[in-house]
Amino acid sequence: MDTVFIQGLSVDTVIGVYDWEKKIQQTLLFDIEMTFDIAAAAATDDLADTLDYEAVSNRVMAHVKAARVELLETLVEQVAQLIIGEFNVAKVAITLHKPGAVKAAKSVGLRIVRTAE
Numbered sequence: 001m002d003t004v005f006i007q008g009l010s011v012d013t014v015i016g017v018y019d020w021e022k023k024i025q026q027t028l029l030f031d032i033e034m035t036f037d038i039a040a041a042a043a044t045d046d047l048a049d050t051l052d053y054e055a056v057s058n059r060v061m062a063h064v065k066a067a068r069v070e071l072l073e074t075l076v077e078q079v080a081q082l083i084i085g086e087f088n089v090a091k092v093a094i095t096l097h098k099p100g101a102v103k104a105a106k107s108v109g110l111r112i113v114r115t116a117e
C-alpha cells in the first residue's frame with residue numbers, strides 16, 4: 001500500500017501538565033504517515049481522487065490550536081482518530097515532537113500507529 005505523508009507540521013498551542021505551561025504557547029511538530037492507495041489519482045490526475053495532504057494539514061492545525069489538554073498522549077490520540085474518521089484513512093502513524101520540553105534533549109515525544117476498526 002502507498003503512503004501520503006506530512007513531515008514537520010509545526011503548530012503553536014497551549015499544552016502541558018504544569019501551571020506555567022497553561023499561560024504560554026509551545027511549538028509541537030507532527031510527522032504523519034497515512035496509508036492510502038494512490039492508484040485512482042495516478043490514473044485520473046484529479047485531486048478529488050486522492051488524500052489531500054493540505055486538507056489534512058489544515059484540519060490538524062485547527063484542532064491542535066484549539067485543543068486544551070495536558071498530555072501529548074491525549075492530543076496525539078485525538079489527531080489519529082480525527083484523521084481516520086474524517087479522511088477515510090485505514091492506518092495512520094504519527095510522531096509528535098515537543099522540542100522545547102526537555103532542555104538537554106533535541107526533542108521528546110510519542111509515536112503511535114492506529115488503524116480503523
Ligand SMILES: Nc1nc2c(c(=O)[nH]1)N=C([C@H](O)[C@@H](O)CO)CN2
Pocket residue numbers: 015016017018021070071072073098100101102
Ligand atoms: N509521556 C509524557 N511525559 C510528559 C508529558 C507528556 O505530555 N507526556 N508532559 C510533560 C510536561 O508537560 C513537560 O512537557 C513540561 O516540560 C512532562 N512529561
